[in-house]
Amino acid sequence: MGFTRLPRLSLLFSTLLLISLASGAHAQQISSPASAGEDPQSLANRYVHEILPYWQHRLQLDEWDVHILLSRPQDLRPGTLGNIHWDRDKKAATIRVMDSSGYHTDLVAMLKDMQVTVVHELVHLELASLPVAEADRSNQEFAIDHLTDALLAADEGRAASGFLSVANPPALSR
Amino acid sequence: MKVLVRCVLLELTCADALTFRVNQIRTTKMKSTLSAIALMAALSMASYAADFTGQLMDATCVSQNHSGTSPASPSTSSSTTSSTTSPSSTTSPSSSKASCNATTATTAFAIEANGKTYNLDSAGNTKAAAAIKSRADRSADPTKAMSQSYTAKVTGTENNGEISVQSIDIQ
Numbered sequence: 001m002g003f004t005r006l007p008r009l010s011l012l013f014s015t016l017l018l019i020s021l022a023s024g025a026h027a028q029q030i031s032s033p034a035s036a037g038e039d040p041q042s043l044a045n046r047y048v049h050e051i052l053p054y055w056q057h058r059l060q061l062d063e064w065d066v067h068i069l070l071s072r073p074q075d076l077r078p079g080t081l082g083n084i085h086w087d088r089d090k091k092a093a094t095i096r097v098m099d100s101s102g103y104h105t106d107l108v109a110m111l112k113d114m115q116v117t118v119v120h121e122l123v124h125l126e127l128a129s130l131p132v133a134e135a136d137r138s139n140q141e142f143a144i145d146h147l148t149d150a151l152l153a154a155d156e157g158r159a160a161s162g163f164l165s166v167a168n169p170p171a172l173s174r
Numbered sequence: 175m176k177v178l179v180r181c182v183l184l185e186l187t188c189a190d191a192l193t194f195r196v197n198q199i200r201t202t203k204m205k206s207t208l209s210a211i212a213l214m215a216a217l218s219m220a221s222y223a224a225d226f227t228g229q230l231m232d233a234t235c236v237s238q239n240h241s242g243t244s245p246a247s248p249s250t251s252s253s254t255t256s257s258t259t260s261p262s263s264t265t266s267p268s269s270s271k272a273s274c275n276a277t278t279a280t281t282a283f284a285i286e287a288n289g290k291t292y293n294l295d296s297a298g299n300t301k302a303a304a305a306i307k308s309r310a311d312r313s314a315d316p317t318k319a320m321s322q323s324y325t326a327k328v329t330g331t332e333n334n335g336e337i338s339v340q341s342i343d344i345q
Contacts, residue, residue, distance in 0.1 A: 077345055078321045080311040085344070087308065117312050124310040131307075134277045138319065145316050 228287035298339025
């Protein structure tokens with residue numbers, strides 16, 4: 001439904017996609033960011049900015065003004081990978097995603113996890129109008145984790161069916 | 175000299191010209207004075223506003239805890255209701271307030287910063303309540319309980335233990 005609104009692929013991700021399609025290579029075997037001449041932090045920053053409008057549109061949150069930024073782990077609550085703050089009246093929100101310094105995984109795993117954070121926080125935004133009691137927060141988190149997994153799995157299905165999926169290009173598929 | 179020249183050029187009487195000039199000077203002086211007052215007001219406001227970074231607490235709970243640890247003054251234990259207007263800047267160990275973390279149900283907030291606890295004013299309470307309800311995290315490990323505490327940066331002016339909140343930013 002949102003193909004006309006798909007964000008443009010960056011040169012890097014286009015390259016990764018082409019390489020992946022041509023070789024059928026597994027994600028982890030794709031060229032590292034070092035070979036692309038871009039450090040993980042700036043790559044991650046570019047990636048989250050590219051996937052945000054895609055997922056925002058897929059979740060029909062276009063009317064929201066959503067900003068995204070990478071945060072150092074110490075700037076997030078302990079034991080968290082990201083957060084979202086929203087203003088329902090202004091329809092504005094800010095998503096913070098843990099930056100590359102907090103990840104001790106390979107690049108692909110890091111980007112995939114950042115994508116999970118983006119989708120997770122957008123689902124929170126989807127539910128922003130619902131009041132949540134403190135006691136229900138963990139249950140809500142549990143439900144949102146499952147919804148996020150389902151959304152990402154559905155997106156993988158689109159990619160597997162031959163659809164271009166910007167948010168989940170084959171180069172980054174599980 | 176200028177006045178005389180103006181006299182001639184504008185074909186005004188010298189009295190008119192002098193009045194004109196005096197009014198001009200008065201207006202300029204008034205503008206300068208007003209600008210100086212505005213600048214001083216802005217500077218004084220800026221100098222009083224400060225940042226308070228620390229744990230966001232439930233002021234009611236803190237108040238109850240504080241009076242509960244003062245057996246020598248039984249009269250205070252009867253007045254444990256939260257009052258955001260009463261000054262209650264206190265120094266107390268964090269352990270006694272471990273269970274006083276602010277939650278989405280909190281209506282009266284305090285912040286523990288620099289070893290002291292400051293109550294927020296009513297506007298601050300409204301802002302803090304809105305901020306705490308309009309945020310969510312993604313836990314690194316969903317099977318583990320998330321941290322129950324909120325770190326906040328409150329900007330405002332402190333007076334007798336209460337912060338007049340300008341803005342609040344919750345981590």
